[in-house]
Amino acid sequence: xxxxxxxxxPNQLFxxxxxxxxxxxxxxxxxxxxxxGTIWTVVYxxxxxGLLPRLSFVGLDQYExxxxxxxxxxxxxxxxxxxxxxxxxSLVIGFVLAALMDQKIRFENTFRTIFLYPFAxxxxxxxxxWQWILNPEFGVQSIVRSLGWTTFxxxxxxxxxxxIYGILIAGLWQGTGLVxxxxxxxxxxxxxxxxxxxxxxxxxxxxxxxxxxxxMMRPVFxxxxxxxxxxxxxVYDLVVAQTSGGPGIASEVPAKYVYxxxxxxxxxxxxxxxxxxxxxxxxxxxxxxxxxxxxxxxRG
Amino acid sequence: MANVTxxxxxxxxxxxxxxxxxxxxxxxxxxxxSRRNIILYGLLGLAALYYLLPLYxxxxxxxxxxxxxxxxxxxxPPMEITFEPWAKAWASACTGLNCDGLSRGFWxxxxxxxxxxxxxxxxxSVSGYALANWRFKGADLFFSILVVGAFIPYQVMIYPIVILxxxxxxxxxxxxxxxxxxxxxxxxxxxxxxxxxxxxxxxLFKAARIDGAGFWQIYVRIMLPMALPIFVVAMILQVxxxxxxxxxxxxxxxxxxxxxxxQLNNIVNSVQGVKEYNVNMAATLLTGAVPLIVYFVxxxxxxxxxxxxxxxx
Numbered sequence: 001x002x003x004x005x006x007x008x009x010p011n012q013l014f015x016x017x018x019x020x021x022x023x024x025x026x027x028x029x030x031x032x033x034x035x036x037g038t039i040w041t042v043v044y045x046x047x048x049x050g051l052l053p054r055l056s057f058v059g060l061d062q063y064e065x066x067x068x069x070x071x072x073x074x075x076x077x078x079x080x081x082x083x084x085x086x087x088x089x090s091l092v093i094g095f096v097l098a099a100l101m102d103q104k105i106r107f108e109n110t111f112r113t114i115f116l117y118p119f120a121x122x123x124x125x126x127x128x129x130w131q132w133i134l135n136p137e138f139g140v141q142s143i144v145r146s147l148g149w150t151t152f153x154x155x156x157x158x159x160x161x162x163x164i165y166g167i168l169i170a171g172l173w174q175g176t177g178l179v180x181x182x183x184x185x186x187x188x189x190x191x192x193x194x195x196x197x198x199x200x201x202x203x204x205x206x207x208x209x210x211x212x213x214x215x216m217m218r219p220v221f222x223x224x225x226x227x228x229x230x231x232x233x234x235v236y237d238l239v240v241a242q243t244s245g246g247p248g249i250a251s252e253v254p255a256k257y258v259y260x261x262x263x264x265x266x267x268x269x270x271x272x273x274x275x276x277x278x279x280x281x282x283x284x285x286x287x288x289x290x291x292x293x294x295x296x297x298x299r300g
Numbered sequence: 301m302a303n304v305t306x307x308x309x310x311x312x313x314x315x316x317x318x319x320x321x322x323x324x325x326x327x328x329x330x331x332x333x334s335r336r337n338i339i340l341y342g343l344l345g346l347a348a349l350y351y352l353l354p355l356y357x358x359x360x361x362x363x364x365x366x367x368x369x370x371x372x373x374x375x376x377p378p379m380e381i382t383f384e385p386w387a388k389a390w391a392s393a394c395t396g397l398n399c400d401g402l403s404r405g406f407w408x409x410x411x412x413x414x415x416x417x418x419x420x421x422x423x424x425s426v427s428g429y430a431l432a433n434w435r436f437k438g439a440d441l442f443f444s445i446l447v448v449g450a451f452i453p454y455q456v457m458i459y460p461i462v463i464l465x466x467x468x469x470x471x472x473x474x475x476x477x478x479x480x481x482x483x484x485x486x487x488x489x490x491x492x493x494x495x496x497x498x499x500x501x502x503x504l505f506k507a508a509r510i511d512g513a514g515f516w517q518i519y520v521r522i523m524l525p526m527a528l529p530i531f532v533v534a535m536i537l538q539v540x541x542x543x544x545x546x547x548x549x550x551x552x553x554x555x556x557x558x559x560x561x562x563q564l565n566n567i568v569n570s571v572q573g574v575k576e577y578n579v580n581m582a583a584t585l586l587t588g589a590v591p592l593i594v595y596f597v598x599x600x601x602x603x604x605x606x607x608x609x610x611x612x613x
Contacts, residue, residue: 016434016435016436016515018430018434018514018515018516019430019434019435019436019439019515020436022426022427022429022430022434022515023427023430023431023439023442025423025427025486026423026427026442026443026446026486026490027439027442029446029483029486030442030443030445030446030449031442031445032464033449033457033460033461033464033483034445034446034448034449034452034457035445035449036460037456037457037460037461038449038452038456038457040459040460041456041457041459041460042456044459053459053463093347096343097344097347100340100343100344101344103340105340105341105344109599111344111348112603113596113599114348114351114352115347115348115351116595116602116603117351117355117592117595117596118351118354120540120591120592120594120595120602121544121588121591121592122543122544122545122546122561122587122588122591123544123546124544124546124561124564124565124587125544125561125564125584125587125588126354128564128565128568128580128584129354129357129358129581129584130354131568132357132358132361132374132577132580132581133353133354133357133374135374135577138369138370138373138374138577139374142373143373143374143375146373173350173351173354177351181603230451233453234453234454234455236546236547237546237547237561240546240565241546241565241568241569244569255453255455258455259455259547259550259551262455262458262459263551268459271455271459272459274455275453275455275456275458276456278453278455278456279452279453279456282451282452282453286448286451290448
């Protein structure tokens, strides 16, 4: 502790010693779990691990098997449909709701509470409620039929072709409130003068939104997009609760594939390979965003 | 048509301060039933219906007897209200492994929740404070790894953690699950606390340093009392997040210590026996009750929490 550096500073190693001790858990978690765990899984995805992790490398074997497994292909297709539609609908619905809420309406808090409460619920709860509402025997289908339209069919959870849309309805119900909140925060950040200027120029409201306000809100949109997208990749409990992946394997998703192969099918290699694919997907979303957000410009 | 909004903005601020001023001030009177209002509130009302519907359906279904559920439709209010499904969901519904209903899962969830919330917030608040006020070289790098790690799908890290916990001899115990929740709560909570402490005036910290207060003293006597609101936000975030967790519960606990969400899913989706929809809906409502209560009580703070915690997928 003796040697004083120039400018009279104490030794670097013992500077802020308490702080270093306090941050030990964070550093350990960052290094061991987040970095180490991720690398470990990626490395073992190139091995022949079955019941137990083993370091006998087989190159891209697991990935070849993965991409030739029908169940994986269906999972990916489902994720693509669910993902693209979730992005579109939640951004559109979320923005429209936020724009409506931004008209200085009465009962704003009441509406906000109503739109956001599903977000507080567990995906399990959401999945089970919608499983019940979409039940063809008692739910929407039977009600429409009892009104006299006897051939009306709406049984997404029992029809392999449209089951993913049934999950989408539930996912949107839970998620759009959050998007609305983020968008509303963005709209409130727009200067009133912009609106006044647009009105003086006689630009209609919808045009002001479309051509002026939305471009101004680009950062909010990008952040929301990244959040929704990284959430979509992880979608798991919703499917488990609502359909258990059925009918057959029609509503399987990648996260469920990972869990089932890791903890039930005793086929670790497949689980590792599938989770690595998930990681790559998230990286494709996150890296450009992080680059735009933090790279390129100096941080003030 | 739309010119009311602009005129109101300046007036609205006056309204808040001085509601009773005589003279031509305040809001310009507007017609309640203008076409714009009908469209506006009509759309909002429709959206509100879509969001409220599932809650309503859960309520009415859980209060019907089974015969009525089979006969009627899911939207009709119960003809005679019964709370038997609730009692059954709580105390005697079967999962295929045991028949003591959700109560077991509820108490497991409580046992998981309390230590997890306390430990994760304690660790993260100290980390956030150290990052904000006692910077040293390299700390920010680890923090960046942590934040980037928040986006990594949990599935990638789960198996190594299973191995770690097994080596430590705590796999399948509640201790293990508390550690897992602490680990995955770290990125967002640390970020939350770091931003909060960074925003506090630096003079406070400097004055305390000059008075000779050390690292822990400043934390306990200055930062803690000042950080109460952010502690509440962190608590809301963690309570809802941990209560609603399914993946970690199913991976890191054994069937007898399953949290409520896992128990619920096992009850509703169990293949044995007759499906009792009213019991299922009561069980679902019971599981959703805790986060809903937190949500309604916390109000605006919850919004702050999720705006900050939206990173958590």
